[in-house]
Amino acid sequence: MKISDFHSTFLKFRRDVMREFIFKANKTITSSDINLKDLPGSCGRLDLLCRCVSDAFFLSHDIRRDVIFYAVLYGQPNPPVCIKFVGSELRKVSPDERNIAIFIKKALKKFEELYEEERKSWNQSTPGIYVKRLGFRDLILEKLNEGKNIYYLHKDGKDVENVDIENPVFILGDHIGIGEEDEKFLEEIGAKKISLSPLELHANHCITIIHNVLDKRGLYGV
Ligand SMILES: C[S@@+](CC[C@H](N)C(=O)[O-])C[C@H]1O[C@@H](n2cnc3c(N)ncnc32)[C@H](O)[C@@H]1O
Numbered sequence: 001m002k003i004s005d006f007h008s009t010f011l012k013f014r015r016d017v018m019r020e021f022i023f024k025a026n027k028t029i030t031s032s033d034i035n036l037k038d039l040p041g042s043c044g045r046l047d048l049l050c051r052c053v054s055d056a057f058f059l060s061h062d063i064r065r066d067v068i069f070y071a072v073l074y075g076q077p078n079p080p081v082c083i084k085f086v087g088s089e090l091r092k093v094s095p096d097e098r099n100i101a102i103f104i105k106k107a108l109k110k111f112e113e114l115y116e117e118e119r120k121s122w123n124q125s126t127p128g129i130y131v132k133r134l135g136f137r138d139l140i141l142e143k144l145n146e147g148k149n150i151y152y153l154h155k156d157g158k159d160v161e162n163v164d165i166e167n168p169v170f171i172l173g174d175h176i177g178i179g180e181e182d183e184k185f186l187e188e189i190g191a192k193k194i195s196l197s198p199l200e201l202h203a204n205h206c207i208t209i210i211h212n213v214l215d216k217r218g219l220y221g222v
Contacts, residue, residue, distance in 0.1 A: 017219040020068045020148065020169040021056055021207060024136050025049050026176045028071070030078040032109035039101055044075040046104065048174055050097040051204040055211075057087050058095040064211070066220055072136045082134035083107050089128030107131045136178070137185055143169045150191040152183075153206050157193030160213055170210055172203045 027044035039047035049071050056069040065088040073081045083104060085093075093103055103126055110125035111133075119133035134142075140150060148169045171178065171186065178186075186193075196209045214220075 017165075017167065017214070018066050018068065019064070019211070019214060019219075020070070020143070021052075021172060022070045022072065022136070022139060022143070022169060023049065023052050023172045023174070023203060024178045024182070025071050025073045025075070025174050026179070027174070028073040028075045030073050030075050030081045030108065030111075032105050032112055034101060034105045034108070036098055036101055036105075039097060043101075045174055046101055047097055048203065049073075049104070050100040051202075052172070052207055053085060053093075053100045054095040054097065055204040055207045057085065057090065057093070063087055063090060070139060072134070072139060074136075078111075080133065080135045081108065081111055082132050082139060084122065084130040084132070086128045086130070091127040093128075103129055136182060140169070140171070140186075140189070140191075144189060150186065150189065152178075152186045152191045152193045153196065153210070154193050155195055155198065155200050157195040160194045160196050160210075163192065163194050165214065165217070165219065170207075172206055174203060 025045065025048075028046050028049055029043045034046065035042050039050065052071070053069060056067050057063050067087040069085040071083045073079060073083065093100060107125040107129050108131070110123055111119065111131045114123060116133070122130040122132045124130050144150065147167065149165075149167050150171060151163075151165065151168050152171045171191065196206055201209075
């Protein structure tokens with residue numbers, strides 16, 4: 001098959017879809033006092049959040065511009081803090097954990113410099129990275145109001161192979177999960193619970209698998 005034929009076949013099946021993720025970081029630090037040498041310990045599993053950001057955006061020598069990734073941080077001293085990463089706007093971010101942690105540190109520094117009133121809106125810290133005072137449930141309600149479909153990634157959900165995915169926001173927990181109360185909330189709002197494997201996976205691996213599922217279905221963003 002010629003490359004041009006492949007390209008037109010690919011485009012025929014391609015449907016424009018943004019991919020959004022919401023990651024609940026139960027223990028991740030909410031001050032800029034980040035020790036880059038201790039991301040898992042004193043920073044409350046910031047290593048895991050950085051890996052999620054890396055797997056959400058980075059292709060080999062390219063970036064997924066159709067992804068928006070939200071992390072809601074619930075660690076001390078000032079929770080909740082929501083950090084938003086917009087793939088089409090990111091500049092100078094690279095896939096390694098340390099580099100991403102430096103950008104998160106800048107976002108938290110920006111947050112510290114704002115008055116509480118200013119924190120109610122999105123504030124850009126560096127290109128494509130924004131910070132706001134926003135809790136996990138309120139963010140999900142905002143997404144529902146935007147007309148998004150909420151998919152909760154969980155081992156015991158329905159096999160992803162049997163689920164149609166449209167206009168998605170994927171919800172993920174960290175090493176602790178999202179907690180019973182938030183699971184109940186997702187059930188109440190009618191989130192679809194979908195499984196990627198019969199085994200318990202790391203959150204960042206779930207992101208890679210979901211990308212793979214959507215890539216193969218031709219569900220790309222613009
Ligand atoms: C390490 S797991 C969390 C484990 C935690 N002990 C719990 O009980 O939720 C991190 C997150 O990855 C997602 N996850 C893990 N395994 C999964 C699977 N097989 N299918 C779909 N999502 C999964 C879930 O969102 C989970 O909260």
